[in-house]
Amino acid sequence: MSELTNSMAEKLLIGGKTYSSRLLVGTGKYKDLEETGKAIEASGAEIVTVAIRRTNIGQNKGEPSLLDVISPDKYTILPNTAGCYDENSAIRTCQLARELLDGHTLVKLEVLGDQKTLYPDIIATLKAAEKLIADGFEVMVYTTDDPVMAKRFEEMGCIAVMPLAAPIGSGLGIRNPYNIRTIVENAKVPILVDAGVGTASDATIAMELGCDGVLMNTAIAEAKNPVLMASAMKKAIEAGREAYLAGRMPRRAYASASSPIDGQFF
Amino acid sequence: MSELTNSMAEKLLIGGKTYSSRLLVGTGKYKDLEETGKAIEASGAEIVTVAIRRTNIGQNKGEPSLLDVISPDKYTILPNTAGCYDENSAIRTCQLARELLDGHTLVKLEVLGDQKTLYPDIIATLKAAEKLIADGFEVMVYTTDDPVMAKRFEEMGCIAVMPLAAPIGSGLGIRNPYNIRTIVENAKVPILVDAGVGTASDATIAMELGCDGVLMNTAIAEAKNPVLMASAMKKAIEAGREAYLAGRMPRRAYASASSPIDGQFF
Amino acid sequence: MSELTNSMAEKLLIGGKTYSSRLLVGTGKYKDLEETGKAIEASGAEIVTVAIRRTNIGQNKGEPSLLDVISPDKYTILPNTAGCYDENSAIRTCQLARELLDGHTLVKLEVLGDQKTLYPDIIATLKAAEKLIADGFEVMVYTTDDPVMAKRFEEMGCIAVMPLAAPIGSGLGIRNPYNIRTIVENAKVPILVDAGVGTASDATIAMELGCDGVLMNTAIAEAKNPVLMASAMKKAIEAGREAYLAGRMPRRAYASASSPIDGQFF
Amino acid sequence: MSELTNSMAEKLLIGGKTYSSRLLVGTGKYKDLEETGKAIEASGAEIVTVAIRRTNIGQNKGEPSLLDVISPDKYTILPNTAGCYDENSAIRTCQLARELLDGHTLVKLEVLGDQKTLYPDIIATLKAAEKLIADGFEVMVYTTDDPVMAKRFEEMGCIAVMPLAAPIGSGLGIRNPYNIRTIVENAKVPILVDAGVGTASDATIAMELGCDGVLMNTAIAEAKNPVLMASAMKKAIEAGREAYLAGRMPRRAYASASSPIDGQFF
């Protein structure tokens, strides 16, 4: 069906590269690397976030590492600056990630402002983004759902803006659909909901609001069955995207019969 | 992945027959029979509702009829009593449907109580259900989201209970998830949300609440692109079912980091 | 201000008697009779529900009884049939209450259908209501938020219809505002939300939907400070009623400046 | 009742001055000054916002002015910087207001970032706040519901933080209660919800979340009956405050009977 072909044809464009999947996933909180690999495979994700941390000196020799399981040849690796509460550590993290990944410039920037909410420090994020962009990075930026800041990040050259749906790891879903839709309406770069999704319908709602994609980690990794939830999320994202493209029916205050009145014999 | 296989394995059982699809669709409100056929094919539905009405005397000779497009050989046809406001017309409709479909006994019973909301008349529905069950029909009953009545319909022998999510054709979504979940928790027969779904996430939410399936018509037929919306609904139902089986993460009032604190070098 | 006078003037009419307060309260779950009395006084309620139970034989001689604190001379006593799961016990309870209160015919009828939700058994409630009305009682009926049944109770002669907002004692608030508003729109008798209110805003919302009043017990009795919550509820009911009469502003998808653009000097 | 006395006793402290009313109102969008005066009187507000604009040269001689109706002797006048899209015009506005009001230093700072949402430009607001505080102003700052920025405004010396509930004049209510509550939990200065309230229950909810007050304009001025809505808002704010202090009952997934089981005779 042409409609289906169309929807399949239209792809997510990030940093000059197109992706069939609009689901981006993290790699934290899994039981082990095997579960990580299975879940990410089931999710169909093509962009996968990773953290940059110290190697364990003198431990687990020869043990497989994350990038053996999630190969940069197969996936677009998206290093994040998770845990950074200031501009400099975020920038150092990106630079090390670039070196680690042979000059790879795509990064997910987050500079946190508060440990309780893990909400971003918008001011520090803005400064870090400026320097990273100047240094040649392609910055996907984690921000609040403030439409004014989202627009500013777009205008300064971030290649994707990633407003939070709810606090990282809270699973509270889209707390403020109004803001997310406003951000989407104003945007010229991809808008990806980042953080807060808890279950499949949350992801579907994000896509129905017109988001270009969703990034999640805990919702999959902390499900009782992560692999099955990963499959659910894959379908939820596609369902939401197709519903957005299909154009939903109008809401009505009252009922409207599905069966005709004409021809009733009773 | 075994988990996936499992979820695929577990099927919907209605009237002694198993179904892979948990999406049931109506056939009203489409532009034409071609669109009807395409949309239903895209939805993956195996159970399809139809209305019983007078034939048009002396008109549209040889024009294809609904059951030519939606063949009883391919689909389980579910005749409904849409438009009936009293017990007798509902019973007559079911009897004519049984004759029409060569002794087919599966019916969707709805006896309406109000034209503005198209909410059921519970009392009349109860009486009609008693007589239909006594007459050998397998009754899938449209009811309110009242858990007490839902249980009563189950206990009297209805093979599936179908609480409304919102008024027929309103597209308002699950107005009272609390009631739907309560009905599901108490049920020993399949619970299918019937009426009120407006977009993909509504269907996903219904399934995440533990419903066994969803019946919809307007949400697909009145989408700008019904065929694409049908595909969205197919995925939304699967996503919601898998999320339900996978077991969602707990909701948290505060944030929980996805990346480890250990090994930070900044 | 004439507008205020008006709103104060319009009163609640139940069983031929007018009331200035639209808050009806229960007397259960309080620490003691003193707290009961203080809370009900703070609530400003004029109609107070009581339960009918066996006297304690050979106990608490001369201890004050509820009706000493909540005097029938001061309050309209509304005996309820709480705890009745069948038609006959509800009818017996009403008859004993009438005897107890010297021929008083105003009763709150509830016939329960399920211990988990304490939702009504609509069928048994209907039968009990018929007999009680025939026996000369003025029936205020506890029912679900099904608009069709609400209308039926009105048409059979109940003097007030009391749909539940949420399960008794759950404090979940108005689970389905759509149904409550629909009931109100169709009604010719007072509609009082009964059960489910948890805090002041729930009561305000019920009144903004156009309800004629709200009956509550647990929300006040189980607050940390019942007397202060009673005062909050009094104001919440008045606020909601006045807001309903005042006619709220339209909702807007976008912003609208409160200060004029003209005359800006910057 | 001591509890009531207490709640009445505890007052709102802003800029070293205490207020009995926790409702702050604007003066825009009214039909005329008479309606403005009546509505503000009915609201019981003690703090009233005004805009600073050019005088009309050669017009309406001798016509009463706003401050004749809303006298600075009776009300605390809160000049705002509505309509300012940059730091400098906001600062000039505050300086002119201070001159206008004989050295009055209390101001409501808003620096807007977008005409569609009238959301603040957080960066420009931050810069303006720094200079105004340095210049001796007592700054009440309009901001987003971002808890990190709210804390920053507090730490830099703003005497009150006023997160938006929804876009100015939208009447959409508290779009993100989670954020508002988080802001309140972290705050050491008064938190006032500013903008977005549409009806009484919205104000009650804001107070139940623990806010110290609410500032509104359109919800009153654009009601069909502004004076009656002003009275509704007065009660709604008090109801919400008292409910917050009283401590609401716990929410329960299931029902809990209000009448005792003991002593049933049926």
Add this chain to the structure above:
Amino acid sequence: MQIQLNGNPLSMDNITTVQDLLNVLKLSGRLAIEINHQIVPRSLFQSHILNSGDNIEIVHAIGGG
């Protein structure tokens, strides 16, 4: 012969059975027929004799939800 067909009065000649009526109306396929509120099984279309004044309903399945 005067009959009531799907709510409308109709005058018909030279028809005896239900099948005759369907032939005249050129109706075939999945139908169900009720005469005077009694269902006439398809197996009896050939033999069921119509009488003047019969109230006949001929129904089929159409799109509905």
Add this chain to the structure above:
Amino acid sequence: MQIQLNGNPLSMDNITTVQDLLNVLKLSGRLAIEINHQIVPRSLFQSHILNSGDNIEIVHAIGGG
């Protein structure tokens, strides 16, 4: 005399009427009484004769919602 009072068996002597029973039980105030599922109006407390085996319910109003 053996009676059933509020669900419990009770043996009572020297009582004839409902009022006698109330006196013995020291019960007064707002009460309603049902004997063998029939209400006994307050006006008949003095005259209504109790019989052995009577099933008596004495109820009052208590806190409930």
Add this chain to the structure above:
Amino acid sequence: MQIQLNGNPLSMDNITTVQDLLNVLKLSGRLAIEINHQIVPRSLFQSHILNSGDNIEIVHAIGGG
């Protein structure tokens, strides 16, 4: 003398001070005045001399939220 008053060019004669201007305009009450982006305190209305080309803003409080 040519001035800019509240955004509009204006030609005025026989006025020297801010107070003169207010008198001519018949403006009184709660006002604040900015000349060339500098606030002129009310206490200086009598003494502040206007110059040709001055950009004058006269503002007051109006309804707003």
Add this chain to the structure above:
Amino acid sequence: MQIQLNGNPLSMDNITTVQDLLNVLKLSGRLAIEINHQIVPRSLFQSHILNSGDNIEIVHAIGGG
């Protein structure tokens, strides 16, 4: 030679270059190294000479979101 490695003091002998250090630590694969807050490109591992007191960070990619 005394160095600071991933936050811990370490004493090492017989090592001259970054590559020597990696060999001793048996570290390989995708790593990035920062010495005294300056990144050392992989191409320079062989040639970059370590000095006593160097503050060395060796990082890799791990699971995170």
